[in-house]
Amino acid sequence: MTRLTTKASAALRTTIVPKSSFRLTPRLTTTFPQSQQPRLTTIPLTQTRSLHQTSARPLPASEPFKLDRTKRLPEFFSLQDKVILISGGGRGVGLTQAEAVLEAGARVHVVDVLPDPSTDPDSPFSAVAKRATEELGTAITYHRVDVRDQQALNEVVQEIAKKEGRMDGLIAAAGIQQETPALEYSREDADKMLGVNVTGVFMTAQAVARVMIENGWTGSMVLIGSMSGTVANRGLICPAYNASKAAVLQLGRNLAAEWGEHGIRVNTLSPGYIVTAMTAGLFEAFPERRTAWPDANMLKRLSYPEEYRGAAIFLLSDASSFMTGADLRIDGGHCAW
Numbered sequence: 001m002t003r004l005t006t007k008a009s010a011a012l013r014t015t016i017v018p019k020s021s022f023r024l025t026p027r028l029t030t031t032f033p034q035s036q037q038p039r040l041t042t043i044p045l046t047q048t049r050s051l052h053q054t055s056a057r058p059l060p061a062s063e064p065f066k067l068d069r070t071k072r073l074p075e076f077f078s079l080q081d082k083v084i085l086i087s088g089g090g091r092g093v094g095l096t097q098a099e100a101v102l103e104a105g106a107r108v109h110v111v112d113v114l115p116d117p118s119t120d121p122d123s124p125f126s127a128v129a130k131r132a133t134e135e136l137g138t139a140i141t142y143h144r145v146d147v148r149d150q151q152a153l154n155e156v157v158q159e160i161a162k163k164e165g166r167m168d169g170l171i172a173a174a175g176i177q178q179e180t181p182a183l184e185y186s187r188e189d190a191d192k193m194l195g196v197n198v199t200g201v202f203m204t205a206q207a208v209a210r211v212m213i214e215n216g217w218t219g220s221m222v223l224i225g226s227m228s229g230t231v232a233n234r235g236l237i238c239p240a241y242n243a244s245k246a247a248v249l250q251l252g253r254n255l256a257a258e259w260g261e262h263g264i265r266v267n268t269l270s271p272g273y274i275v276t277a278m279t280a281g282l283f284e285a286f287p288e289r290r291t292a293w294p295d296a297n298m299l300k301r302l303s304y305p306e307e308y309r310g311a312a313i314f315l316l317s318d319a320s321s322f323m324t325g326a327d328l329r330i331d332g333g334h335c336a337w
């Protein structure tokens with residue numbers, strides 16, 4: 001602690017920061033001539049604390065990282081015996097991620113708004129469920145829930161946590177897409193887009209974080225964003241979707257900031273164009289996109305859901321133990337031109 005000059009001390013005493021205030025200037029660490037004394041700005045706590053301070057609680061004593069040398073590198077990617085919730089896992093990217101998580105050893109619970117696909121033995125979901133039990137020695141369970149229904153989400157997640165006795169992670173993949181010019185967008189459609197893609201992701205993460213924090217469990221969350229959260233897509237007119245994905249990226253950073261002290265990591269995964277049901281309709285309506293979209297990235301092709309499996313397992317597992325508040329963009333170089 002550097003000593004202050006008498007004048008500086010006196011100046012400080014006259015502008016002393018009340019206990020209930022939040023000081024914006026850095027602490028004095030050196031002796032200043034009076035003309036250069038830094039000015040202290042005080043702002044009442046009620047106006048600033050909720051915006052700029054995430055927690056008044058002391059951080060838990062941090063454990064130094066110690067590499068477990070009994071394990072080889074691939075074992076750090078294991079999700080053996082973990083329990084992972086996947087929203088939007090009824091089909092598409094979410095279901096592909098679910099299969100990867102099952103292969104990594106976890107039990108999976110899916111929340112999705114689709115009618116239960118496990119009742120159809122020929123559905124892709126049923127094929128994954130069959131493989132889980134017969135080949136992988138684990139299980140996937142379907143729960144029909146709309147991610148906009150906060151109460152239902154909380155009930156289902158509480159029920160899973162009680163039954164499984166743990167909750168280790170989340171992939172929030174539920175999402176919708178709509179292509180409409182900004183001048184024609186209705187308020188209802190914009191609300192729906194943000195309701196599913198932003199509030200739905202938020203409430204899913206909240207339900208999972210609640211059971212984790214209540215039980216003192218740590219874990220990792222992956223929120224599926226998009227490269228469209230970073231750039232406006234040339235020739236694809238979806239202002240609300242792109243705004244929703246930008247919001248997912250910012251939500252991820254903020255949840256990471258709040259929950260890091262509980263040992264919960266939160267990252268976003270931002271894919272480029274993927275061939276799924278979501279994009280199939282667009283290719284039918286606009287066949288020229290089959291060539292225009294690949295041409296917009298450095299690898300000159302579209303991607304497939306399977307190409308994001310490794311990233312999700314990396315983010316959920318101990319392989320990414322110091323990663324939080326980050327966005328992992330996998331877009332064939334689309335945004336790097």
Ligand SMILES: NC(=O)c1ccc[n+]([C@@H]2O[C@H](COP(=O)([O-])OP(=O)(O)OC[C@H]3O[C@@H](n4cnc5c(N)ncnc54)[C@H](O)[C@@H]3O)[C@@H](O)[C@H]2O)c1
Pocket residue numbers: 087088089090091092093094111112113114145146147148172173174175176196200224225226227270271272273274275276277278279
């Ligand atoms: N397909 C792409 O090119 C692409 C690119 C970047 C990001 N993404 C994102 O990846 C995620 C998965 O997309 P996809 O291509 O597999 O689409 P998809 O339409 O095949 O899958 C989305 C899933 O979310 C579910 N869902 C939708 N609304 C829901 C709600 N209210 N409650 C619960 N579940 C709901 C759907 O039923 C569906 O199973 C989305 O978040 C999407 O924005 C997709």
